[in-house]
Amino acid sequence: MKGFIFDKEQILFHPDILNEIHVGILICDRNGKLLFINRFAANIFDTAPNDWIGHHMTSIIPDSVIYKALTTKTPQIGKHSKWKKKNFIVDASPIIVKNTVIGAISTLKDDQELQRLTDAYEDLKRYVNMLEIKLEYSTQLPYTFSDFIVAPDSPMCKIIFKILKAASTDIPILIRGESGVGKELIAIAIHESSLKAEGPFITVNCAAIPESLMESELFGYEEGAFTGAKKNGKKGKFELAKGGSIFLDEIGDMNYNLQAKLLRVLQQKEMVRVGGNDAIPLDVRIITATHQNLELMIKEGKFREDLYYRINGTSFEIPPLRARKMDIKAIVQQTLVELNNHYGKRLTLSDEAETLLINHPLQGNVRELKHALEHAVIMCEYEEIKTSDLPITFIDKVNDFGKQLSTVPIKYRVDPSDHHEESNTLNLNYHVGKIEKKLIIEALERSGYNRSKAIKILGISRQTFYDRLKQYEINL
Numbered sequence: 001m002k003g004f005i006f007d008k009e010q011i012l013f014h015p016d017i018l019n020e021i022h023v024g025i026l027i028c029d030r031n032g033k034l035l036f037i038n039r040f041a042a043n044i045f046d047t048a049p050n051d052w053i054g055h056h057m058t059s060i061i062p063d064s065v066i067y068k069a070l071t072t073k074t075p076q077i078g079k080h081s082k083w084k085k086k087n088f089i090v091d092a093s094p095i096i097v098k099n100t101v102i103g104a105i106s107t108l109k110d111d112q113e114l115q116r117l118t119d120a121y122e123d124l125k126r127y128v129n130m131l132e133i134k135l136e137y138s139t140q141l142p143y144t145f146s147d148f149i150v151a152p153d154s155p156m157c158k159i160i161f162k163i164l165k166a167a168s169t170d171i172p173i174l175i176r177g178e179s180g181v182g183k184e185l186i187a188i189a190i191h192e193s194s195l196k197a198e199g200p201f202i203t204v205n206c207a208a209i210p211e212s213l214m215e216s217e218l219f220g221y222e223e224g225a226f227t228g229a230k231k232n233g234k235k236g237k238f239e240l241a242k243g244g245s246i247f248l249d250e251i252g253d254m255n256y257n258l259q260a261k262l263l264r265v266l267q268q269k270e271m272v273r274v275g276g277n278d279a280i281p282l283d284v285r286i287i288t289a290t291h292q293n294l295e296l297m298i299k300e301g302k303f304r305e306d307l308y309y310r311i312n313g314t315s316f317e318i319p320p321l322r323a324r325k326m327d328i329k330a331i332v333q334q335t336l337v338e339l340n341n342h343y344g345k346r347l348t349l350s351d352e353a354e355t356l357l358i359n360h361p362l363q364g365n366v367r368e369l370k371h372a373l374e375h376a377v378i379m380c381e382y383e384e385i386k387t388s389d390l391p392i393t394f395i396d397k398v399n400d401f402g403k404q405l406s407t408v409p410i411k412y413r414v415d416p417s418d419h420h421e422e423s424n425t426l427n428l429n430y431h432v433g434k435i436e437k438k439l440i441i442e443a444l445e446r447s448g449y450n451r452s453k454a455i456k457i458l459g460i461s462r463q464t465f466y467d468r469l470k471q472y473e474i475n476l
């Protein structure tokens with residue numbers, strides 16, 4: 001036990017009680033002599049406690065707040081104070097017994113500590129805010145849609161409720177909408193809230209699988225069905241999805257002849273493996289998606305009308321992200337929290353960057369938005385994401401889209417020629433590489449990061465495409 005004489009009384013306590021806390025404490029007597037200083041305060045003042053105890057406050061800290069509280073007999077709250085370039089906040093109060101001031105006490109908080117606490121508080125507030133948003137619509141939306149971020153006042157909420165009604169039946173569902181709006185995410189949620197939730201969820205991207213392989217991919221094959229066929233044959237996606245759901249993504253890209261085979265399978269509720277004879281019963285929920293106008297394709301003779309009616313028990317159109325700006329905000333907010341956690345950062349978004357995101361055409365929808373944000377989080381070197389941290393091509397698109405947009409100041413546009421490294425070189429590979437990379441990124445963005453479409457746009461083979469992604473470190 002240690003202590004001090006206070007107003008002729010010996011006061012004893014264990015010093016750790018006041019030394020372990022992250023707030024400085026000073027106590028002085030009725031004459032202004034320092035009686036006690038805890039470790040935190042001593043650190044702020046860069047002194048050893050014993051060097052100061054017994055000295056008059058005015059001799060150690062001229063204009064000290066504690067002395068002012070003592071002499072004016074009035075509490076001094078939230079006073080900013082400075083000591084050798086260190087800023088801190090001081091609260092001080094006289095100690096009054098039986099109407100007589102017998103001393104004073106003050107607390108000191110390091111301004112940096114205050115900053116740290118404010119930052120932590122802001123982080124926590126953002127997190128709570130995000131949880132509140134989640135909670136608000138999670139009371140309305142079922143857990144199966146927990147990954148699907150929507151604002152509480154989003155038009156998507158109504159659509160989701162309708163989807164859920166359909167999900168609980170066996171009816172085939174067609175999901176429509178631009179690339180990247182979340183059709184696959186919705187298909188997963190439909191499966192999870194369906195009667196077949198316990199079974200597998202199998203995805204087939206009808207645009208990505210070469211036509212020649214599609215039939216065996218879907219329906220499987222028997223041993224010896226064709227050259228290169230595996231021993232014992234192979235199960236198709238429909239067989240793999242048994243008891244669960246099959247999600248036929250980009251159904252509009254399915255070859256016309258195969259459409260007829262698919263229709264037969266759906267009508268007869270059974271299928272036969274390529275090169276086989278035995279009928280295998282079909283026990284799957286059918287969910288399809290497309291970004292194409294199937295009705296127009298039917299008129300143009302590119303999509304079978306009978307298949308259209310078979311897959312379209314009911315259909316839902318997911319609006320593009322630019323048509324539901326409240327969702328952009330909600331997605332940005334939550335994605336930033338997730339990215340900060342992932343990259344160990346504590347970044348916030350500047351107003352300019354937020355304005356740009358909200359006014360962006362976002363042709364690649366949520367996928368494009370998330371990619372742009374991740375790029376910005378990785379590139380950002382300070383505490384706030386600026387417009388210039390977003391990908392150049394992304395900024396260019398908003399400028400092209402809305403030249404009238406006064407909200408995106410021209411100063412935020414980054415000119416690629418600003419990067420002078422090696423710009424004087426005539427090395428052909430260097431320049432060809434730069435152009436190739438730019439074209440690949442452009443194709444990816446135009447296709448809403450749909451690889452198959454990007455490959456088509458670029459007119460290169462899948463292998464070359466993936467080789468280039470690796471070579472230019474383009475992460476998808």
Ligand SMILES: Nc1ncnc2c1ncn2[C@@H]1O[C@H](COP(=O)(O)OP(=O)(O)OP(=O)(O)O)[C@@H](O)[C@H]1O
Nearest residue numbers: 147148149178179180181182183184185366367450
């Ligand atoms: N509302 C949302 N909340 C959170 N993430 C979303 C949302 N919508 C889409 N995403 C994310 O955006 C990306 C694209 O979503 P998804 O693949 O489901 O879109 P899609 O419409 O099926 O695209 P495509 O037609 O190109 O296949 C995924 O990473 C998905 O998780």
